[in-house]
Amino acid sequence: xxxxxxxxxxxxxxxxxxxxxxxxxxxxxxxxxxxxxxxxxxxxxxxxxxxxxxxxxxxxxxxxxxxxxxxxxxxxxxxxxxxxxxxxxxxxxxxxxxxxxxxxxxxxxxxxxxxxxxxxxxxxxxxxxxxxxxxxxxxxxxxxxxxxxxxxxxxxxxxxxxxxxxxxxxxxxxxxxxxxxxxxxxxxxxxxxxxxxxxxxxxxxxxxxxxxxxxxxxxxxxxxxxxxxxxxxxxxxxxxxxxxxxxxxxxxxxxxxxxxxxxxxxxxxxxxxxxxxxxxxxxxxxxxxxxxxxxxxxxxxxxxxxxxxxxxxxxxxxxxxxxxxxxxxxxxxxxxxxxxxxxxxxxxxxxxxxxxxxxxxxxxxxxxxxxxxxxxxxxxxxxxxxxxxxxxxxxxxxxxxxxxxxxxxxxxxxxxxxxxxxxxxxxxxxxxxxxxxxxxxxxx
Amino acid sequence: xxxxxxxxxxxxxxxxxxxxxxxxxxxxxxxxxxxxxxxxxxxxxxxxxxxxxxxxxxxxxxxxxxxxxxxxxxxxxxxxxxxxxxxxxxxxxxxxxxxxxxxxxxxxxxxxxxxxxxxxxxxxxxxxxxxxxxxxxxxxxxxxxxxxxxxxxxxxxxxxxxxxxxxxxxxxxxxxxxxxxxxxxxxxxxxxxxxxxxxxxxxxxxxxxxxxxxxxxxxxxxxxxxxxxxxxxxxxxxxxxxxxxxxxxxxxxxxxxxxxxxxxxxxxxxxxxxxxxxxxxxxxxxxxxxxxxxxxxxxxxxxxxxxxxxxxxxxxxxxxxxxxxxxxxxxxxxxxxxxxxxxxxxxxxxxxxxxxxxxxxxxxxxxxxxxxxxxxxxxxxxxxxxxxxxxxxxxxxxxxxxxxxxxxxxxxxxxxxxxxxxxxxxxxxxxxxxxxxxxxxxxx
Numbered sequence: 001x002x003x004x005x006x007x008x009x010x011x012x013x014x015x016x017x018x019x020x021x022x023x024x025x026x027x028x029x030x031x032x033x034x035x036x037x038x039x040x041x042x043x044x045x046x047x048x049x050x051x052x053x054x055x056x057x058x059x060x061x062x063x064x065x066x067x068x069x070x071x072x073x074x075x076x077x078x079x080x081x082x083x084x085x086x087x088x089x090x091x092x093x094x095x096x097x098x099x100x101x102x103x104x105x106x107x108x109x110x111x112x113x114x115x116x117x118x119x120x121x122x123x124x125x126x127x128x129x130x131x132x133x134x135x136x137x138x139x140x141x142x143x144x145x146x147x148x149x150x151x152x153x154x155x156x157x158x159x160x161x162x163x164x165x166x167x168x169x170x171x172x173x174x175x176x177x178x179x180x181x182x183x184x185x186x187x188x189x190x191x192x193x194x195x196x197x198x199x200x201x202x203x204x205x206x207x208x209x210x211x212x213x214x215x216x217x218x219x220x221x222x223x224x225x226x227x228x229x230x231x232x233x234x235x236x237x238x239x240x241x242x243x244x245x246x247x248x249x250x251x252x253x254x255x256x257x258x259x260x261x262x263x264x265x266x267x268x269x270x271x272x273x274x275x276x277x278x279x280x281x282x283x284x285x286x287x288x289x290x291x292x293x294x295x296x297x298x299x300x301x302x303x304x305x306x307x308x309x310x311x312x313x314x315x316x317x318x319x320x321x322x323x324x325x326x327x328x329x330x331x332x333x334x335x336x337x338x339x340x341x342x343x344x345x346x347x348x349x350x351x352x353x354x355x356x357x358x359x360x361x362x363x364x365x366x367x368x369x370x371x372x373x374x375x376x377x378x379x380x381x382x383x384x385x386x387x388x389x390x391x392x393x394x395x396x397x398x399x400x401x402x403x404x405x406x407x408x409x410x411x412x413x414x415x416x417x418x419x420x421x422x423x424x425x426x427x428x429x430x431x432x433x434x435x436x437x438x439x440x441x442x443x444x
Numbered sequence: 445x446x447x448x449x450x451x452x453x454x455x456x457x458x459x460x461x462x463x464x465x466x467x468x469x470x471x472x473x474x475x476x477x478x479x480x481x482x483x484x485x486x487x488x489x490x491x492x493x494x495x496x497x498x499x500x501x502x503x504x505x506x507x508x509x510x511x512x513x514x515x516x517x518x519x520x521x522x523x524x525x526x527x528x529x530x531x532x533x534x535x536x537x538x539x540x541x542x543x544x545x546x547x548x549x550x551x552x553x554x555x556x557x558x559x560x561x562x563x564x565x566x567x568x569x570x571x572x573x574x575x576x577x578x579x580x581x582x583x584x585x586x587x588x589x590x591x592x593x594x595x596x597x598x599x600x601x602x603x604x605x606x607x608x609x610x611x612x613x614x615x616x617x618x619x620x621x622x623x624x625x626x627x628x629x630x631x632x633x634x635x636x637x638x639x640x641x642x643x644x645x646x647x648x649x650x651x652x653x654x655x656x657x658x659x660x661x662x663x664x665x666x667x668x669x670x671x672x673x674x675x676x677x678x679x680x681x682x683x684x685x686x687x688x689x690x691x692x693x694x695x696x697x698x699x700x701x702x703x704x705x706x707x708x709x710x711x712x713x714x715x716x717x718x719x720x721x722x723x724x725x726x727x728x729x730x731x732x733x734x735x736x737x738x739x740x741x742x743x744x745x746x747x748x749x750x751x752x753x754x755x756x757x758x759x760x761x762x763x764x765x766x767x768x769x770x771x772x773x774x775x776x777x778x779x780x781x782x783x784x785x786x787x788x789x790x791x792x793x794x795x796x797x798x799x800x801x802x803x804x805x806x807x808x809x810x811x812x813x814x815x816x817x818x819x820x821x822x823x824x825x826x827x828x829x830x831x832x833x834x835x836x837x838x839x840x841x842x843x844x845x846x847x848x849x850x851x852x853x854x855x856x857x858x859x860x861x862x863x864x865x866x867x868x869x870x871x872x873x874x875x876x877x878x879x880x881x882x883x884x885x886x887x888x
Contacts, residue, residue: 036608036750046675046788047607145605151751153605160781161589161597163491164480164771231490289757292736306480307595307758307768313733314754324751327608337604337781344490 018051019334022088024079024105025095026059029119029146031066032319033092033326038068048331055087083108090115090333092326098122106131110140117329119146119322125220125236128227129349132341142341143329148221149174149298151321152314153328158228158302159343165304167229169269171444172300173293174221174279176316177205177212178244178264182281183294186252186261192245204296214243215264215279222266226277228343229268229302231350235277238354242280251367251437254395254408255283258365261291262439274355281439283365288444301444358417363392363441366411368426369404369433372396376431377407383429387422389414404433410441462495463778466532468523468549469539470503473563473590475510476763477536477770482512492775499531527552534559534777536770542566550575554584561773563590563766569664569680572671573793576785586785587773592665593618593742595765596758597772602672602746603787609748611673613713615888616744617737618665618723620760621649621656622688622708626725627738630696630705636689648740658687659708659723666710670721672787673712673746675794679721682798686724695811695881698839698852699727702809705735706883718799725883727809732888745888802861807836807885810855812870813848813877816840820875821851827873831866833858848877854885 021037023030037044037052045051057070058079076082079101082091091109093116095102102123109116116135118124124131124147135142145155149172158167173179177199184195196213199205211217223236244264255262260283268277284291289311293299298316303309315321332338342349370376377394384391395408411419423436465481467474481488481496489495501514502523520526523545526535535553537560539546546567553560560579562568568575568591579586589599593616602611617623621643628639640657643649655661667680688708699706704727712721728735733755737743742760747753759765776782786793814820821838828835839852855863867880 032750040608040610043610043675043788044608046792047603047784049784151606151748152754153601156600156605157597159491160776161600161772162595162768163775164484164488164768166484166487231487289733289736292733304595304768306476306764306771308762308765310596310756310758312754312756315752318752320750321752324606324608324748327750328605331607332604335781335783337779339779340491340493344487348490 016050018053019330020053020055020087020089021092021330022056022082022085022090023054023092023094024058024082025093026057026066027094028319029322029326030059030094031068032323034066034070035068036323036327044327044331048334050334052327052330052334056082056085058082079105080108083112083114088114090117090330092330093118093120096120096122098126103127106142107134110134110138110142113138113140115141115143115333117143117326117333119144119326121147121217121220121224125223125234128224128342129233129346129352132346135341136346141333141338143332144224145329146322146325148224149300150314150316150318151324152298152300152312152316153325154225154300154312155228156328157310157312158225159339162302162304162307162310165306167302167304169267169303170225170229170301171265171267171269172225173263173290173298174218174266174316175212175264176296176298177209178218179294179298180204180296181213182244182247182252182262182264185247185249186256189249191249192247213245215241218264218266219279222268222277222279225266225300226268226275227349227352230275231342231344232275233349233352235352235354238277238352240278240280240357244281246437247281248437250406251439254365254367258283258410259286260284260441261286263290265442267442271355271359273359274353276355276360278357278360283439283441284444290444358415358420360416361413362416363413363443364411364419365439365441366409366423367437368407368409370407371431371433372399372401372405373431376429379429379431380407380409380426383422383425384411387418389418389422460494462497463774464497464499464531464533465536465774466500466526466529466534467498467536467538468502468526469537470501470510471538472763473766473770474503474538475512476767478510478514479512480767480771488771488775492778494778496771496774496778500526500529502526523549524552527556527558532558534561534774536774537562537564540564540566542570547571550586551578554578554582554586557582557584559585559587559777561587561770561777563588563770565591565661565664565668569667569678572668572786573677573790573796576790579785580790585777585782587776588668589773590766590769592668593744594758594760594762595768596742596744596756596760597769598669598744598756599672600772601754601756602669603783606746606748606751606754609750611746611748613711613747614669614673614745615709615711616669617707617734617742618662618710618760619656619708620740620742621653622662623738623742624648624740625657626688626691626696626706626708629691629693630700633693635693636691657689659685662708662710663723666712666721666723669710669744670712670719671793671796674719675786675788676719677793677796679796679798682721682796684722684724684801688725690881691725692881694850695883698809698811702727702854703730704728704885705730707734709886711886715799715803717803718797720799720804722801722804727883727885728888734888802859802864804860805857806860807857807887808855808863809883809885810853810867811881812851812853814851815875815877816843816845816849817875820873823873823875824851824853824870827866827869828855831862833863833866
């Protein structure tokens with residue numbers, strides 16, 4: 001081994017030069033990273049053989065007290081200056097946004113030959129393939145553990161710990177806000193809008209919640225996971241995305257009755273039609289371990305041909321968990337670790353083509369609100385039959401001549417396209433009020 | 445960054461020399477590793493930048509068909525010869541046993557400057573500190589992901605993914621045989637001996653099961669986890685170890701009734717008296733995610749000061765999961781990754797002193813079999829009171845003049861030493877039949 005002889009003697013000697021970090025963006029996460037590096041400096045140095053030291057920062061308000069001494073640090077008005085700062089070895093991008101300064105900073109750091117650590121899932125979801133290629137051509141590390149599932153070391157697990165596996169499926173609870181809302185709705189029986197308003201008051205949801213509750217954030221993370229798990233270019237645009245706005249307390253009740261729990265999952269897997277990628281609410285059997293991941297926790301499941309099923313759970317957001325992941329990336333860089341950005345060299349990634357959602361196969365839960373009149377169920381059943389959808393159960397608990405009553409149908413495994421045709425026909429039936437609610441049942 | 449420029453250009457070029465592996469021991473795991481390296485050769489090379497190639501083997505029966513072509517491989521009668529074989533870059537020790545040939549092979553490989561990968565938890569539990577020191581002095585990697593929790597990348601998670609954290613507690617379901625037996629006992633209502641016999645028939649338990657069911661295997665793994673999590677020398681001897689032989693179907697019933705599930709856990713954590721290390725059956729609240737890890741699955745939980753709670757679950761044994769972990773170690777070596785064997789340089793590990801079990805604080809479940817006569821509960825209560833143990837609940841469901849009936853007591857948090865004195869006094873009461881059964885209640 002060429003590098004064995006000096007492995008510990010040089011890297012872990014006290015003489016090793018510190019790794020100098022430039023931080024762009026000093027919000028919750030950036031402040032958390034600076035504090036962690038200061039408070040745990042000795043422990044981190046013992047573990048990675050070098051001190052990790054913040055030498056430069058670009059952030060909006062210089063004066064703000066962040067509970068950490070930054071008096072000796074160089075400040076830059078323009079974050080992009082960090083790429084050129086000779087006292088910066090590694091650029092930490094915590095500005096956010098899928099374009100603009102964040103992207104320019106990363107591109108310039110790569111050009112300058114400086115390793116980059118980022119927590120920016122939106123940017124990676126949209127530009128990850130190009131950035132990976134640029135980084136590898138320049139021989140520069142681009143690390144992003146914090147971009148997916150916060151503090152859970154899931155990128156490391158997929159890219160290194162499970163690297164001996166051909167992964168067949170990867171899925172997860174990738175958005176803590178949605179999981180918190182769904183957990184709370186189930187426990188309290190309250191409706192979405194009500195729980196969302198509370199979550200916003202408590203800081204678990206943003207003022208503009210659409211990024212989270214419409215599934216976009218989860219889709220960004222899924223795009224990254226899919227690329228790393230299957231060795232493909234990212235294909236964010238190809239992901240079928242549904243959020244949780246249409247989930248009602250009634251559906252959560254029926255789910256429990258049927259032995260399921262409703263979770264927003266991001267799912268990617270090999271199918272006969274290629275890799276499928278989808279983000280939507282799912283009914284999960286109660287005996288699946290991921291059904292018990294509640295509140296703001298995230299979870300990522302991977303199925304490998306050798307290892308079988310592995311599930312990782314932990315906090316997906318927040319200053320502490322995100323800083324934990326960011327600093328782990330810095331420590332890998334301090335140790336000289338490197339692996340292809342997306343698992344295999346970016347030039348050799350397969351094209352990022354996602355299987356059409358119409359070819360998805362699975363079981364379905366459908367809830368209709370119908371005027372209880374003779375022949376309705378027969379019309380519904382005919383719509384399913386004509387589209388080759390096989391019903392598993394029909395549940396009509398209440399009868400009421402004056403108000404629409406819920407009819408809940410579950411189906412056997414069927415193709416999405418046929419299901420959508422059936423639903424369109426059912427939605428047009430005069431007795432059917434409201435849009436039919438459809439939730440996919442996942443056999444985990 | 446000194447190594448950035450050649451990062452991908454050299455390591456991931458087709459010209460990179462293969463990493464040549466010598467395997468000692470070709471049983472289930474060794475055969476699995478050889479097969480995995482052959483079948484996934486291209487994928488592994490894409491991921492780690494070099495081919496990994498088995499060039500030498502030492503195993504008992506050369507002729508046996510292992511489903512993989514080993515005709516071009518060099519065979520050694522004596523495993524120790526692998527250390528000296530010039531066509532071996534890395535030695536893979538899969539012989540097992542805490543001393544003898546396995547230990548000598550590893551020592552000789554280290555002396556020869558060759559990285560070692562092993563799945564040998566018994567050897568590491570007893571000699572891990574010395575081997576880590578020897579390896580680091582020689583500048584040689586000693587990797588052992590497969591030694592703890594099989595396919596779950598838990599060593600990587602602790603040593604790298606969560607390396608930014610000061611870990612406060614680590615615990616897990618570390619023995620799949622025990623977890624399978626306890627799960628099956630609970631589901632079927634059958635007794636330990638009966639379920640064990642079945643597990644032996646199905647190959648889930650060894651003919652001599654004591655290593656597993658008496659908690660020794662779990663303790664080996666806990667010793668390693670404790671060292672890595674807390675930066676201390678291994679202290680296997682200091683672990684308090686109890687197995688699952690004394691768990692009865694009755695206790696599993698009472699546990700469910702009280703809202704608990706019984707699991708054999710290995711637990712290590714910071715206390716006022718130092719690091720405690722213990723392996724014993726625990727009552728776990730049903731809302732703890734680890735309570736839902738059933739059958740042969742393992743799980744490891746870590747609590748870090750930044751990341752919070754992280755839980756990893758997966759298969760803890762078997763050819764596939766173990767080979768997955770072994771090959772991941774080989775890929776790290778192929779990539780040139782290295783980290784201190786036990787998380788920080790071995791010369792700087794704290795002494796491996798374990799807090800005395802008598803100082804452990806926790807809540808307890810006690811089941812007595814008593815002749816139902818006036819004054820028994822008063823005598824029991826007095827024994828607790830005199831030892832400053834505060835009872836939380838007393839349950840005496842059945843009354844029978846002719847046969848002993850179960851009395852179940854739970855206590856508030858108390859010190860183990862006082863509890864043991866109370867139990868000794870209670871055991872001596874004339875009305876108390878059988879030894880009192882004690883199971884610790886864990887507040888997870």
